[in-house]
Amino acid sequence: MALMVGELNASHSGVNPPGGSSGPPVGKLGLRFDPGEIESTGMLKVVEVIPLSPAAIAGVRPGEWLISVDGERIGRAVNLDALLVAKVGRRATLRLGASAADSGREVVVRPVGTGEEKALLYRAWVEDRRAYVAKISNGRLGYVHLPDMGAGTLAQLSVDLDTENHAREGVVIDIRNNNGGFINAYALDIFGRRPYLSMQSRGGTVAPARSQLGQRALERPTVLLVNQHSLSDAEDFTEGYRTLGMGKVVGEPTAGWIMYTSNFALLDGSIMRIPSTLITGADGKNMELVPRSVDVPVRRAIGEWYEGKDTQLDVAVKTLLAALQS
Secondary structure, three states, X not given: OHHHHHHHOOOOXXXXXXXXXXXXOEOEOOEEEOHHHXXXXXXXXXXXXXXXXXXXXXXXXXXXXXXXXXXXXXXXXXXXXXXXXXXXXXXXEEEEEOOOOOOOEXXXXXXXXXXXXXXXXXXXXXXXXXXXXXXXXXXXXXXXXXXXXOHHHHHHHHXXXXXXXXXXXXXXXXXXXXXXXXXXXXXXXXXXXXXXXXXXXXXOOEEEHHHHOOOOOOOOOEEEEEOXXXXXXXXXXXXXXXXXXXXXXXXXXXXXXXXXXXXXXXXXXXXXXXEEEEOEOOOOOEOOOOOOOOOEEOOXXXXXXXXXXXXXXXXXXXXXXXXHHO
């Protein structure tokens, strides 16, 4: 059936087997370890502590070594995940040392699930990008990222468009690796609404009327950043952004996965995803298998992330600064 779906070559289509239990979840600490030490000694030297993770809350610091978990010593033959099976939300005691041989100190943590750790890691990544954009633009630009086009992301967008972003001259909208959803129209409204008057309370400061009246609106120039992993409704957002003339699109053409599908359950519990809704652009043409183009093409070199570089983000900042200058 999967081969048949592949032959049809329609995005979003697929087949999934009946669901089943995958066993008890593995607890996550919010730690990243030195891969070189793991390879050479099998020991775990902390190189990163994810903000707001169980380890961060417990005061674990980069440079410390994880010696044991609940009395079980770490070593080449020990799997850390195995020590944290069924530990989500339960007490776990970590022993940490200044070196691999140090007896160290004990801290108590409450491990979280994989999804929660992933969310914490993602928020740390967003805040890092936000600080980077502010730095290279000399404080002139803000930054937001939309990981998908779901209701939760729309709510988070309202939080991320905070006082700091509103204080910038413009904002970079990043939808790279966005896997789609259904909120493109609502998000476009937030970025496309224009100011029409201001309000000022007696003794207060001047503020845009939309914000004062409870309507979310950025009312600042923007630039849109996309890549080949911007899918589905992210591509609908890109189409709307360009058609409405909201700003330049930077990066690489999107995936071309632009249709809606519906799930159908088979007798054995398998699920088939079948195309159900055609999407056409403002020109009336079918958007499926036709990636949305960009105004400023930029491809990232393979492995540049390893050196902490993001050329697409750099060009997006330069593009928006140039627009502000002109």
